[in-house]
Amino acid sequence: MHIITKKRIREFSAQHPDAKMPLTIWYHLLSKTTVGSFAELKALFRSVDQVGTLAVFNIGGNKYRLIAAVHYNRKIVYIRHILTHAEYDRNKWRA
Numbered sequence: 835m836h837i838i839t840k841k842r843i844r845e846f847s848a849q850h851p852d853a854k855m856p857l858t859i860w861y862h863l864l865s866k867t868t869v870g871s872f873a874e875l876k877a878l879f880r881s882v883d884q885v886g887t888l889a890v891f892n893i894g895g896n897k898y899r900l901i902a903a904v905h906y907n908r909k910i911v912y913i914r915h916i917l918t919h920a921e922y923d924r925n926k927w928r929a
Contacts, residue, residue, distance in 0.1 A: 836909060836911070837910075837911045839912075843861060846916040853893065856898070860879075860900065870906050881896070885901075889904050890922075898917065899915075900913065901913075901916075
């Protein structure tokens, strides 16, 4: 899968250094794989959920949330937000 944009991972990791390793693992695992459906994505990442049209990944032992738009047909993943669990719970990302 082609992931857009790695810059969000770098920026978030700079603010939350303990998120760097789990985000790097997520990035490498997904970028080396092709998934054609949410079921295949769920088989790869058991902690991913579908929220509307977005995929929400639990990162770092449920400490962080990575929200992405996954376009299975084009093999592209757009990182929309990376948030702490508390930021995610405020639901401002849905606006």
